[in-house]
Amino acid sequence: MVFGYRIGGLPLTTVQRLPNYLRVVREMHRAGREVVSSARLGELLRLDPVQVRKDFGLIGIVGRPKIGFRTSELVEAIEGHLNWNRVSAAILVGAGHLGQALLGYRGFANHGLEIRAAFDLDPRSGEVHGIPVHPMHELEARLPELGARMAILTVSPEAAQEAARRLAAAGIEGIWNFTGATLDLPPAVIVQNQDIAVGLAVLSARLSAQGRVVPAPIGEVPV
Amino acid sequence: MVFGYRIGGLPLTTVQRLPNYLRVVREMHRAGREVVSSARLGELLRLDPVQVRKDFGLIGIVGRPKIGFRTSELVEAIEGHLNWNRVSAAILVGAGHLGQALLGYRGFANHGLEIRAAFDLDPRSGEVHGIPVHPMHELEARLPELGARMAILTVSPEAAQEAARRLAAAGIEGIWNFTGATLDLPPAVIVQNQDIAVGLAVLSARLSAQGRVVPAPIGEVPV
DNA sequence: TCGTGTGAATGTTTTCACAGCT
DNA sequence: AGCTGTGAAAACATTCACACGA
Incomplete structure (x- = not known):
């Protein structure tokens, strides 16, 4: 792979999701919301709730069953991992x-x-x-x-x-x-x-594949 | 996952590499170079040559042993897959x-x-x-x-x-x-x-992990 | 011998399934 | 009942190893 693919211990894909978490969690925090569930974040960001929990586990944030994750802790942890809490x-x-x-x-x-x-x-x-x-x-x-x-x-x-x-x-x-x-x-x-x-390129390819029938691989029978 | 993760039959990661191939292969083609090896492209784009060959195979381009891939065919195939050959x-x-x-x-x-x-x-x-x-x-x-x-x-x-x-x-x-x-x-x-x-976020995380010692996972012995 | 093509192995990320806490 | 935490399975991507063609 083109570079090490763990950044300070975190998978690249997790790091890429952090700014999105941060944006919505900051918004909630500013609005006075103290906790949020992985299900709610998953809904807002179109992510699997398990993925949200795994990501939070990786940055050292534990939630509370039946309650969720504290927005203040999340903001702090994400900013810390990205070094976005200092200029x-x-x-x-x-x-x-x-x-x-x-x-x-x-x-x-x-x-x-x-x-x-x-x-x-x-x-x-x-x-x-x-x-x-x-x-x-x-x-x-x-x-x-x-x-x-x-x-x-x-x-x-x-x-x-x-x-x-x-x-x-x-x-x-x-x-x-x-x-x-x-x-x-x-x-x-x-x-x-x-x-x-x-x-x-990704958008162009998705648009041009849009609605087009993708041929089934040899050996597979279309449903 | 967030969307289907095959775009018109190609893996997302391949589609993401296509514009990079296209840039350098167009340049070579314009310079009159007719063929190029996967090793040369890999060197220029910092990719494994096998990956280059697999990608080209996926878009239907076959190379010739000892010779390489025709730049004109590559340009055409990549432009076609991205729909970049028409406005x-x-x-x-x-x-x-x-x-x-x-x-x-x-x-x-x-x-x-x-x-x-x-x-x-x-x-x-x-x-x-x-x-x-x-x-x-x-x-x-x-x-x-x-x-x-x-x-x-x-x-x-x-x-x-x-x-x-x-x-x-x-x-x-x-x-x-x-x-x-x-x-x-x-x-x-x-x-x-x-x-x-x-x-x-990725750059910030890489920079802030730079030079920092990443603790070895439990059970592993640092070399 | 140089470079392609590809099955198999490896490594990584996502998803599943379910145990546990309150 | 609702939500977290996590081992195991599945899906996916990359790398290895090597057969083959010119």
């Missing part, structure tokens, strides 16, 4: 359309992410949505003072590898790669690919 | 930062997607990156002439359910949901969630 500094590289949209996204505050600065070959205005945009050649010089471990990469696919190499050389530990290019970096650098083409 | 019309709902960034994204042309129009409660300028933006109340009236089966949903999470309901009622068959909200719709409507919080 992480990040930079953004490539202030094009997508980069600017991410600079304007308010939701990162809920995820412990603070974009401190952006870099671009052509930093037109010098700031976007209140975040300073610096010329790309100042990257290495400015990085130390920014205290960012993580970079959001939104340059063109062609420019991706070289930008990523510079980020890695400058000490960035994790790259959130929106470019769609496959990055070749030292294994110590964590690369998280966020290629929207993948999601579009 | 699909789409609309976009919610022309905020993210919506505008997607309206400006040129890459959709490579994926058979054409955004014909956008809708927004407050359609300021009336057009973004050359694509007309209409007031939201005109959605139902304009949809038939646009011929779109698919909608890209980029409204706020709070507005997501109601907008999705209207889209479904108006005959949209597939919704690419960027809002992070879980949509409750008739099962005939295909919803593809594209929540960036999921990717961020």
